[in-house]
Amino acid sequence: DTVIIELDGRLDCKAGQFAFLWLPMVGEKPFSVAHNEPLTFIIKKRGPFSEALCNLRVGSELYVRGLYGARLENRPSRQALLIAGGTGVAVLPSLAQQLKEQGTHMTILIGTSEEVAGKALLEDELAAFGSFTCIADAGRPGRVLDLLDTIELDPQTSCYLVGPEIFMAIASRKLLGRNIAEENLYLSMERMTLCGIGMCGECACGDRLTCRWGTFMRYDYLKQEASELLAYD
Template sequence: MVRNDILVPSIANVKEIINETSDIKTYKLFSNAEKAQKFKPGQFVMVYLKGFGEVPISLSDLVYEEDGGSLITLTIRGTGTVTKYMLSTVNIGDKIGIRGPYGNNWPIEEALGKDILIAGGGIGFAPLRPVLRFVSNNRQKFGRLVVIYGARSPNDIIYKYEIEEYKKIPGIELFLTIDKPAEDWKWNVGFVPDMLDKVKLDGDFKYFVCGPEIMMKITAKKLVNKGADPRDIFVSLERRMRCGVGICGTCQLGHYYVCKDGPVFSFDQVSQYMEVEGI
């Protein structure tokens, strides 16, 4: 039996909105709900807009305590009814509903002392941003830090205003890439998996991968071919989640419920289902 209280949204106030691209915005929400302080990178909330429904959105930054509550950051792309309405209508000062946090998290604690590779594609970099932030804040506790982020074009890159900050992280190996050449683009051209050929992967790595499902599959397979243990490759499979608590069954993947057993899985756990599901 599912407790009713976990299906009831808490109220969050929209404190800041950042325009990332033509169809992506970052929302900073203030919540004084006690459970909001329990977020871990990789988890998600169900965002509720009255009259439109709910949609699962991952945390896109660490949660910070602020004046008796928590500051929660969500980066949202307008792809469906709820998200398009939010991007076009919700303004600073408005209130929205959130429930959660739900799901598991990126295994950052298990990665202490290890080398870290972060590979994100498109808006898939958003759930990885808290991992990068955590590693940056605790840089001495980790080995090498390799960050690969790819987008279709320079205009599709999120968090452009943070790139200079990323470049200053001690020892970071940063690879930004776009699909096709563009004027004034001085970084790499190619897909995220292509960038793995530029990295010397001879350390003791934990790999964190998020993006379009085909990109995650190709990236994970390429890492395995380069000698990575599938148990050390982690992907986020946020798809078809509706209830967030494992009662509707729409997110079932093999014997897993993505919302409860994930959304973070090791490639070892889900590779066989990714093949069957045609990812």
């Protein structure tokens, strides 16, 4: 129930940015860009709109609006841990490229809801950036986060989290328990914005809009300005 859509054309999408996909008479929703060229999106079938996207055939017309958001502004570090759940993996190629340009060594952990037959989504590309591990949930959502209890972590490691908000909240608590500083935790808040131009307010995280600021927010900011987004059991 996951489909990779490749389109003609290209974008210059950076980590923290996104685009809208529009099907006339069906709907429009925001998605992360997996590759800039060919322009690629990873779609998981969740509802009528994503199902319509998954049913497109070669030659079908699909409209793209964007880019929205802004490039991640981070503090370069020697080591980074990248953790993604599900289709959140689409954010990682642009993020890993930015970190590589900053001279950062990476460990990449991916969680999937289904067993992977063969290689995981984007495995070949992401494995070129550093250590790559993919863990299936096996009936227990977020099972990949168990690795955070045992993996070696330098307290100065920067950690980048992508996926459902509950997934990132649980991962954050585990990492804080491993003495990772709040200012070294970055969460990709991919809220369901409606307009992309700062009018609807649906993508608000505290006083920041992801369509303007970008999706990545530091944990210390969210804790102070939007703590309800971290309040998952």
